[in-house]
Amino acid sequence: MSEKTSENQAAPATTLTAAISTREPVGIRLENVSKRFRGGVEAIKDVTLAVAPGEFVVLVGPSGCGKSTLLRVLAGLEEVSSGRIHIGDKDVTTQLPQQRDVAMVFQSYALYPRMSVRGNIGFGLRMRGIGKDERRRRVEEVAQVLGLEHLLDRRPAALSGGQRQRVAMGRAIVREPQVFLMDEPLSNLDAKLRVSMRAQLTLLHKRLGVTTVYVTHDQTEAMTLGQRVAVLRDGVLQQVDTPQQLFHHPVNLFVAAFIGSPSMNFVHATVSNGAASFAGVRIPVRPDSPLARGDRKVIVGVRPTSLSLASGNGQPELAVTPAIVEDLGDERFVIFDVDAPRVDTEATRAAVEAQAADDALLVPLDRATFTARLPAGTPVTVGEPITVALDPDRLHFFDPATGASLEEATSLTRGASSR
Template sequence: MASIVLTNVDKIYAGGVKAVNGLNLEIKDGEFMVLVGPSGCGKSTALRMIAGLEDISGGEIAIGDKVVNHLPPKDRDIAMVFQNYALYPHMTVEENLAFGLKLRKMPKAEIQKRVGEAAKMLGLETYLKRKPAALSGGQRQRVAMGRAIVREPQAFLMDEPLSNLDAKLRVSMRASLNTLHERLGVTTVYVTHDQVEAMTLGDRVCVLRDGLLQQVDTPQNLFDKPVNLFVAGFMGSPSMNFVTAELVRDNGVAVRFADIRLPIPESTFADKPGLDQYIGKKIILGIRPSDFEDAASAGSHANGWATLPVKAEVTEELGSEINVLFLIDAPPVEHKDTVAAADTGDDEEAALPLVGDKSLWTARVNARSHVRPG
């Protein structure tokens, strides 16, 4: 096991395209670090530079106490898992697991020991004599992970390893990855575009955008304390609702937008002393969909809550909860950070209001709610 440190790392492609820009990141020994961001943010490029599959254009990468800038991948003592399983189709599961160890001329007894331990850990013991064609997608991915595990490397590097699996398998594989990491304690760098994977797997999560690091923190802190509009809008699904509002002190602190006044508890205001300077000024207000509840269903629990009278335009019933889409009589926030967080790939289209000069918001309410469109 080892720490991984990236210091001012750049990657510049032909034509001056900067895929990674001055990346500084310290991954602790034994930590599970997730790199997440929209398409083209540089997360896979950063992983490939750590692996040695991409040359760096500037800066320094260290694995453990060794600078690896010019070391080939085979000398970095890392093991990679990709989204395509890269298994040898003519070999059995056992042979796939053992192949890399045989290339290193490891003693046969040690190979058998490592393969047996990995197979037991991953629940592959009954499949050792099968070939990849006879396995399901989840089983193939476990074989790919087993091939990395038998190496006993200093670090695992994983590039969207679950993206080819169906939703149910992804859930079980996430649980397996968590269990494996707790058991092995190997430093792991994991790339994904899936926020759920990032939030459930990472000890810490590194959010990237356009090759620039935006924030590195625990999943809960990213959700509760985003450092900018991009992180606020990108982390969480459905994404945060934004509106331009005025911060006022009128019978207590409140925010006003459209014809709505939402009071802010004094305790919340006191926790954020920097807000004082924005009294009487325009701010961007963000509200998570999960912070809403149907007032009719909340009953006495709603006493003292701020209320927002709205008309439901669309409801999405998800079984355990309902997403309610409604309009706010205020223009959408058009800011480069909120557009980038939408990850549409088309800034111009993403910035266009979908419903005239009104904002479309989402509330996530309890499934027992009777809210319906209209």
Template sequence: MASIKFDKVIKSYGDVNIIKGLDLDIQDKEFMVLVGPSGCGKSTTLRMIAGLEEITDGKLYIGDRVVNTVHPKDRDVAMVFQSYALYPHMTVYENIAFGLRLRKMAKDEIDRLVTEAAETLGLAHLLDRKPKALSGGQRQRVALGRAIVRKPSVFLFDEPLSNLDAELRVQMRAEIANLQKRLGITSVYVTHDQVEAMTMGDRIAVLHDGELRQVGSPLDLYDSPANVFVAQFIGTPNMNVVKMTISDDGQQLVHPDITIATPAQWKEGIDARKGKEVFVGFRPEHVREAEEHEWTNTADISGVVKIVETLGHEVVVHMALDHEQKEFIAKMDVHKTPQIGSTINLHINTDKLHIFDGETQERL
């Protein structure tokens, strides 16, 4: 098995830096998820590990070895792509065995490894079928099987579930996560879907514009986002973020529609910024009607209902503040769904606030 380390890695195309000095340590046997919006550099990062993209500057380690100039076939990694990349004229058995045959492995050993992988993935009864006779989920399992039989030091996954329907995605992400735990192989998984990231990864690395914005466990990122970008990217629905001004005495956070007494846990950071602007974040589950909570410290907020999304167990309500048409979101009891166009009065749980510097957008 192997750890992976990016040491000030830069990837450029001409004068354009795609990856801007990446420092990231991925531990042995860890399931690391790279997440971020389209164009953030996550797939490029994965392809550098695989050796499919050259590194412009910095060092990339797999284990104790610098692999900047090591050929892809000599890196001991296996990659599962967004497209299944199966050979249509080959059976499931032949697709899984293809890489082993290229290595001129003995037939008995190939049989053993393919059978073992097929049983692990529930494919044993499908070994004689060709890809056109398989469902999307079965094809994805074949692609996984082809990677597993190589017994690599590192698994790389490049958005492998994006071609599947919603129900199958949920099933497959659980299967991949469980498989990785059983095999104990260091794995790097790329996705733009933060729900996948939150449910699968031991840790998540959030990339934006070629830079690492935060790395940590799913709960670390959710409960303590390092900056406004991570705060709004991680979590569904998005965190509400409102620009407010710290009062001159530091006792309040002020906005035309909201006034919040300075929470004790933020006092030190706020006292250093008296009179300045900050970004104040609060998640939709921390906005409630008065009778629906038992919070001790709250602030009032009201808004005009613009959109109502009924999810069955709850309703997500999009509202606009009075003095600006900035939207904020609350999760509410589905049996108390408000009418579109109505004005409702709510409480914010101020013990659950997130506060960020008005200029750097970093957490205080």
């Protein structure tokens, strides 16, 4: 395998088969885990989470939300302030990291600089008293899986970023641990390599079947990798669900704003007589919805993909003037103002800042700003009025005071119970 290909691709899948024996996967249970640092910062608040055996769970949230702390607590690198942690049927709450059967991949890779690649990968085995011959065999197997055979005698300094990343992975894999913990392992790779490594990670997880907890702040990574995704905000677990459920049935404003790119559009609206209205549009609410009866104020959430050019098919329509048109090749993002008050809650701000989304913030008006995701060929010009249609079945309603989802009242309980 040439240097070039090994950088971007893992070894072919066939070589990966029986090389690594896997053990029966085990689950992880966090029960009411809280972590308060000396100085009083509460990084994790009463988190209860169960990871099924062999599951790939992603912890996602803006920086400072406690996701890395939660991972470190799982690894035993931080003590919990209260709560219990179980790996398999063992209570590991008071165990040292070296006693827990977990392997961790760090954001910086944390390779031992004075050891060769062989020494790095074999270090965990050496510390666990595995004999020289077996160590050699297992290190070479893993090196082959990851396409590192020709690099075994090099020092980390002589490796490229992608190769270092794979050594860090190899160091975790070779131990055949019960649990993989990964702390933003792809964030230091360039964009292209990141995408290919993401796919490889999914493959690797399929093959090894080891229970994995993966931390990232990148919601795209979370959605593509996780079988289930746990969204954290300020140390509080918001929702744990499949990517599909998170996207289509967010339990609150924060999750709605955080998941999806570009972010969901929000606008203040009032509901009366079975219809929500803002900016002169009336959108009928589903008759089975709890909102269908009574009057109240709500926040309406509209995905950029729920907007389209009006085609007269009876959907509620909105006359707008595009302020910005972003051409992405196969699609266009059209940004425009809506004649209704802007939603500026802490939850949406926290979520949007986390993604450094510049689309909404560029127009600092007190009017709501929408982004529509339209097909590439759509005839749109900045400053020329257009009419967009909203898909009434794909709107989200939130309580302006609490941020909780209103329309999804039923799925909220479902989402919260699937821990």
